[in-house]
Amino acid sequence: MRTTILAGAAALLMTAPAFAQAPYPIGHIADYSGATSDVGVPYGRGVQDALAWVNANRRIGGRTMNVMTMDYGYQAQRAIAQYQAWMSRERPVAIQGWGTADTEALTTFVTRDRVPYISGSYSAALTDPTGRAPRAEKAAPFNFFYGPSYSDSLRAMLIWAQQDWRARGQTGRPRYVHMGANHPYPNSPKAAGEALATELGFDVIPAIQFALTPGDYTAQCLTLKNQGANYAYLGNTAGSNISVLRACQTVGVQVQFLGNVWGMDENAMKAAGAAANGVVFPVRTSAVWGQDAPGMANIRAISRISDQAGTAYRPVHYLAGVCAAMLMVEAMETAAERGQVNGVSIRDGFYTRQNWVPNGFDGVCAPSNFTAEDHRGTLSVALYRAVVNGDTTQGSVDDLMRAGTMRLEPVTTINLDRRRDWLGW
Amino acid sequence: MSMTPSGDFRTSYAADMTIFPTRNSRLALLIGLAVLLCAPLVLGRYELSLMIQIGFLGIAALGLNILVGFTGQISIGHAAFFGFGAFASAWLVEHGVPVPLAIPLAGVATALVGLVFGLPAARLKGLYLAIATLAAQFILEDFFARARWFTGGVAGRITEPFTLLGLRFDHDETYFYVVVFWVVVMFVAAANLMRSRDGRALVAVRDHYLSAELMGINLAYYRTLSFGIASFYAGVGGALYAHYLLFVSVEAFNILFSIQFLAMVIIGGLGSVMGSLMGAAFMVLMPELVQSAAQALEGGAIDRALSLGASINFLREMAIGAAIILFLIFEPDGLARRWRLMKAYWKLYPYSH
Structure with a gap:
């Protein structure tokens, strides 16, 4: 009996460091x-x-x-x-x-x-x-x-859209429309976007729905055209947005698309081809693949x-x-x-650092600030434009980006105020 | 062993209708139940969570079996009723009804909805009825997505755990007993229903509707009633699901889930009460088996050739499809018949003829 207890104790002692090191x-x-x-x-x-x-x-x-x-x-x-x-x-x-x-x-x-x-x-x-x-x-x-946040990204894009509208010498009220599936993700910034759009002097037209999955969205594009929208927010992810972009190109819609942060990327640009040209969307990192920055080595x-x-x-x-x-x-x-x-x-x-960039990722990860009162990590939204000026059906994304057939062109960076009434919605 | 004399010596209807014919079979049932109740002491939470899932899915599958297997109707909207039960229970709890009461009330509410959507069954048969129930599936799904007051809209609804007399049943070990209680109640009720006048009427409708009508069975009444009963079971199953997961989302109750209920009934055995539970067990355990098989093969040549790790979700759904096809071809009467054959084999061994 005693030997069993001793053996058990010994076994426990031997495994104790292993417990301490458990991942x-x-x-x-x-x-x-x-x-x-x-x-x-x-x-x-x-x-x-x-x-x-x-x-x-x-x-x-x-x-x-x-x-x-x-x-x-x-x-x-x-x-x-x-x-x-x-x-x-x-x-x-x-x-x-x-x-x-x-x-x-x-x-x-x-x-x-x-x-x-x-x-x-x-x-x-x-x-x-x-x-x-x-x-x-x-x-x-x-x-x-x-x-x-989705809402802050959309706010930044609307502020840019207002500047863009003036810069193009347009008069009258621009028309803004929210597009996306009836799902918590595309719905998330809807109210915030429409509220700010109204505040900035846009005419807000009723939202247009399209599913999160790829499909034929010609009907949605015809609505977009008939209602004469100037700026349209695409709330879904890249896969279904491609379908909308292609359908709208076929229908001949003249609208400036504003993509959600998940709504556009290099793969989607290749898939949508020329239809993706001109889409403005936020990019979260200070550099993209293929660019040089100190953090890129890591x-x-x-x-x-x-x-x-x-x-x-x-x-x-x-x-x-x-x-x-x-x-x-x-x-x-x-x-x-x-x-x-x-x-x-x-x-x-998460609260200990100011302008927090993970060590070794300078120039890639954008600075974040979290406090016990406010989890909006950043209010600085870097807007990029997807530029496609050629045939994207041949070659890999890497080749197309290198050749300049596709590129991500910085548009502007909008720094939003840390408004308390914008927190949480 | 439940030994019965060879030959039919039963002298009363009661003896003829009994569910468990011998003392030993009743004993076996009690021992089995006692062993089951000890499961939380022995099994881990993973195994218990699988058993809980088998429980609430089995209850809902039993409802579908009453409709499809016993009454000969068809429904490809069962998941929507399951979902309605889940949302109804969550909604009732939100409005101050205690969870133990909300579960049966959700069943009743779902039964009422089922009666409404079962009305076409009074007129339609076969493929036409299938399409009518498909409409129920889509109407209810759309209702879930839009009725924010009832379901929380597309964002879903968070609900409370099961509490009774100050005890919280919010862990696998404890919630297991809640599910076992409902499984026993619902399965005993179904077994008894099938021995009653109404139950026999349902079977008569299935076997030959014209003969049934000639015998004075009101076809429209029993077909609609069958939908109501099936929905009650789906509602209770859904409510148990809601208070297990503590979150109900419209996304869960899609057409694929409805097909899975049909698959449970087919695999378990049409027209068999216990088969429903076996079918549910099969549908819960098979994806887990596929997952463990994929994990066992990880890193091997097969894994590299088929990239199992990345496509495990697709593999699981393919396995369900394959299982339905294989059962339809090789065992159309389902697991319940296989179980009877196995019992007969042991009873008669070694003189199987």
């Missing part, structure tokens, strides 16, 4: 097969590669991360089922998430369980940690994301995790995924330096 469980909910997988794949790949790169190169408080990636197919209830399974078993210390419907639904749960949740959704409803802002519906103290090293040949072209969403993952990693490192790594200490890790 931090990290949840990763990605859309690799659902309606938004066109942009979900590069973003999720960026998150996964960045975390794998961190695991290969450094330790957080002496430990690695155990990243549990789950493809939820853009089905909110699957994400929630997975979240509850994780919370009853692995208990992740932080989660990298994706869509608006699932992130907004999970807000209640992550607040209760105190798990920092870094989403691919930039819904403004996730930006008020206290719930006290005038238009906020509920508090989201554990929700973070990298980049400007981005290329991360890219090689899933592309050993180093030949893959990484669209804007991949870079944003890396930045989002690195913010979480540095917040975890701060938590580790201060003692324990848990949900609350990681959340507080």
